Amino acid sequence: MIRSDLRQYTEESILPKYESFDAAHQHGHVASVIEASLRYARQLNVDEEVAFVIAAYHDIGLSEGREFHHVSSARMLLEDERLRDWFDKEMLQTMAEAVEDHRASNKNEPRSVYGKIVAEADRQIDPQTIIRRTIQFSLTHYPNYNKEQHLERVKAHLKEKYGEGGYLRLWIAQSDNAEKLNELRRWIKDERKLDDTFEKLYNRLIIQEEHEKD
Numbered sequence: 572m573i574r575s576d577l578r579q580y581t582e583e584s585i586l587p588k589y590e591s592f593d594a595a596h597q598h599g600h601v602a603s604v605i606e607a608s609l610r611y612a613r614q615l616n617v618d619e620e621v622a623f624v625i626a627a628y629h630d631i632g633l634s635e636g637r638e639f640h641h642v643s644s645a646r647m648l649l650e651d652e653r654l655r656d657w658f659d660k661e662m663l664q665t666m667a668e669a670v671e672d673h674r675a676s677n678k679n680e681p682r683s684v685y686g687k688i689v690a691e692a693d694r695q696i697d698p699q700t701i702i703r704r705t706i707q708f709s710l711t712h713y714p715n716y717n718k719e720q721h722l723e724r725v726k727a728h729l730k731e732k733y734g735e736g737g738y739l740r741l742w743i744a745q746s747d748n749a750e751k752l753n754e755l756r757r758w759i760k761d762e763r764k765l766d767d768t769f770e771k772l773y774n775r776l777i778i779q780e781e782h783e784k785d
Contacts, residue, residue: 573623577657581627584653592633593711594776600695600704604629607692607746614745617684621662624654625669625689645671675732675739687742694741696733696751698758702765703772705729710776722769729759 589601605626612622625648632643645667648654654663665683672679672686673693681687695701705728709721716724732739733755741748758764 573620574657577620577624580653581624585627585631588631588634592630594704594707596630596633601627601630603695604689604692607695608688611688611691611743611746615684615688615743617688620657621666621685622688624648624658625666625673625685626692628666629670629673629689629693641671641674641677677740678738680740681742691741691743691746691748694739694746694748694752696748696755698751698755699768699772701733701755702729702758702768703776706769706772706776710780718773721773722766725769726759726765729755729765734759 586598586601589597605623608622608626609619612619628644628648628651630640630644631647632640632645635643648670649663649667658666665685668682669686669689672681672683673689675690675694677690681690702725705725706721709716709724709728713721713724731737733752735756739752741752758768
């Protein structure tokens, strides 16, 4: 159960910050990370409020750039004096470490169960969703690329992160990410399926961008 004042503060002061980020990291993303984090917290019988706040803060450092956003997010959590109304110094440090440990490229095991929870929740391994978010990121950060260049970048990223031997690691045995990761790897190996999926999602996103400009 999340205390009403904590939920209100988070929803009014933290979550709106995501609306200024790229399309792959806006409100829909953080909402789904929160939902999954709470589900894993219940499964593991740990503090739901702690998991809730960690999930809410996990990407806010994107406001300072993507490369070190996990570090910036952790710092921002520690600097938020309002959180001291609900959590002590030791717990806030644990929460900051969990935020810092969530990044998929992190080669080390998260330092606490909360780090494992938010890292797992952030994975969100659904083939269509992963490919769509990868295209969204490419469109936002490489606006001068043509369709073929976006396709090659998307393929390279998917293989580097999700392919066999990729850097993604899973941490919660109770999650369904392992099965979905295997499914995504089958998609990555199936060039025709991946190309067709890219084509449909890319065209849909381009149309959506044009409507938003109008």
